[in-house]
Amino acid sequence: MTFFSNGTALIIGGSSGMGFETAKQLLQAGVKVEVLGNNPNKLNAAVDELSTLGEIKGLQIDLYDIKAVEQLAYSIASKDTHYGYLVNAAGYFSPTPFVEHTIADYDKYHDLNKATFILTQAVVKNMQRFGGGNIVNIGSMWAKQAIKATPSSAYSMAKAGLHALTQHLAMELGEVNIRVNAVAPAVVQTPIYESFIAPKDMQKVLASFNDFHPIGRVGEPLDIAHSILFLLSDEASWITGTIMDVDGGVMAGRN
Template sequence: MTFSNTGTALIIGGSSGMGYATAKQLLQAGVAVEIVANNQHKLDSAVSALSELGTVTGKQINLYDTQSVMTLAKQIVESSTHYRYLVNAAGYFSPTSFVDHTLADYDKYHDLNKATFLLTQAVVKNMNRFDGGNIVNIGSMWAKQAIKATPSSAYSMAKAGLHAFTQHLAMELADNNIRVNAVAPAVVQTPIYGAFIPPAEIKQALASFNDFHPIGRIGEPVDVANSILFLLSDESSWITGTIMDVDGGVMAGRN
């Protein structure tokens, strides 16, 4: 796949999981990368490991702190760096029954969407100062299909909003030479499940979902990164506004 040799990829939530896998592939393709993450230790470790592959920098920010988000947004707008690529990969997931959801649970998802909105707006203003760009959001299969074993009303509401956000931006920004797409993964082996599963038990717990996917296994971060990379690349130049199912066949039907 081919990419412009100018500009930087900004990956929100790039210190682990699908964001990290995407950062790795972009660096291998010769694209400079800047990753944003909350945990300073994980961020430092990610930057250290990725620096062997190319030019990478990191910024620590709490996406739930609106003032910090606004400060970063201002820096992005005014930066001399052209953020040609944006990947919104930050996520949180903790299945909770609808009647047990608290306001704090709800805010955990929707405040993250607010940060995504504000930072994407800043990146678009940056892209408009140059010659356009390319955005990929990480949505979710849960935004399209309810799974009884994982009650996720607030999460799915937020991710469905992200899907709609993707399509609206694709329409609005096409004249600005900015493409906007999303991927909708099913169960993927990432640290996001650590919010409700002990880390030592995640691999075994997720393996129970192998047969839920027609292909017969859960996804790996690289499976999703492969699709994100395609949507960011020149080879997908006639694609915008799509929500790509990267789900082992789950949305094709019932297994």
């Protein structure tokens, strides 16, 4: 796959999981990368590992700190660095029955969308100054289909909103040479499940979802990263506004 050489990739939520694997693939393709993460220890470890592959920078930020998000947005919009690629990979997931949801639960998802909106707007302004770019959002299968075993009303609202944002931005930004797409994964083995599954039980619990997918296994972060990489690449130059199902066949049907 080919990428225009002067564009740096900004990966929001790039210190673990799908964002980390995407950073790794982009560095191996010769793209400079900046990753944003909240946990400083995890972020430093990720940057140390990725530094062997190419030019990488890390920035610690709490996406729930709106003042910090606004300050970063101002910096991005006016920065001399051309952010030719943006991947919105930050996420939170903790299934909760609808009648048990609190306002705090709801805000946990939708405040994250607010940060995504603000930072994406800043990157788009940067891309416009430099002549274009490509954006990929990580949405979710849960935005398209309800799963009774994992009640996720607020999460699904947030991800459906991200899908809608993807399509609206594709329409608005096509004329300024910015493509916007999204991937919609099903169950993928990432740290996002640590909010409600103990690390020692993670492998066993996620393995119980193998048969949920027609392809017979849960996804790996690299499965999603490969699709993100394609959508960012020049080979996908005629694709925008797409919500790509990368889900082991779940949206086609289930066993």
